[in-house]
Amino acid sequence: MEHRIIVAGIGPGHPAYVLPAAAQAIREAAVLVGGARALADFARLGQRIMIIRGDIPAVMAFIRESLATEDVVAMVSGDPGYYSLLDALRREFPPERISVIPGISSIQFAFARLALPWHDATLLSFHGRQPAEEDLAYLPGRLLGMLTDTKYNSQTIAALLMERGWPPETRAAVCSRLSYEDETIWRTTLEEAARSEARKNCVMVVTESWR
Numbered sequence: 001m002e003h004r005i006i007v008a009g010i011g012p013g014h015p016a017y018v019l020p021a022a023a024q025a026i027r028e029a030a031v032l033v034g035g036a037r038a039l040a041d042f043a044r045l046g047q048r049i050m051i052i053r054g055d056i057p058a059v060m061a062f063i064r065e066s067l068a069t070e071d072v073v074a075m076v077s078g079d080p081g082y083y084s085l086l087d088a089l090r091r092e093f094p095p096e097r098i099s100v101i102p103g104i105s106s107i108q109f110a111f112a113r114l115a116l117p118w119h120d121a122t123l124l125s126f127h128g129r130q131p132a133e134e135d136l137a138y139l140p141g142r143l144l145g146m147l148t149d150t151k152y153n154s155q156t157i158a159a160l161l162m163e164r165g166w167p168p169e170t171r172a173a174v175c176s177r178l179s180y181e182d183e184t185i186w187r188t189t190l191e192e193a194a195r196s197e198a199r200k201n202c203v204m205v206v207t208e209s210w211r
Ligand SMILES: C[S@@+](CC[C@H](N)C(=O)[O-])C[C@H]1O[C@@H](n2cnc3c(N)ncnc32)[C@H](O)[C@@H]1O
Pocket: 011, 012, 013, 076, 077, 078, 079, 080, 082, 083, 084, 104, 105, 106, 107, 127, 146, 147, 148, 149, 175, 176, 177, 178, 179, 180, 200, 201, 202, 203
């Protein structure tokens, strides 16, 4: 039987928000791939590990070589289906060799913290990319949920949205370190966020009212 890649979503970070099925796959993995933070939290002695840094071809080569003898568990933050290594894995390996265990996306977790339904939200990623202009345009009643990075952070995104017609008094929630002890939810406005210190690698939720 061919060995498989199990892509396990680990949620926003705290082990309490990892699905039991993902925790079991990670615990039982002979070969474990993940970011440095995830490996520090979840790897056990005796597991063969590879840290995902920037070099995706090297990660793919390691997985391909490992699959000759073992299943490989790849841990990704949040949900694998929402901006994760799964994209690159799908380009490299046939779908029959990939199993996905879902996780709680950081976006989903942010809306939960705000007790805000997200079925009408426009979900966007600024993580290493810029969303399409039509998704950023101001529309009355529009609700945005956004991944950020270091360049596109709470300050630069707030300024960018105001340049696209969003009123300065629009409400924004900047959700950092979700699920961890030092989690913060900063409720502010676009105007204030644009002139305040940048918060990076967080989730931003923007709306005219929290209703
Ligand atoms: C490469 S994306 C991964 C998204 C992930 N697949 C998901 O479903 O949440 C990384 C971005 O997710 C967001 N993120 C992940 N974990 C987070 C957390 N604990 N608190 C706030 N934002 C988080 C940040 O915007 C971060 O820059």
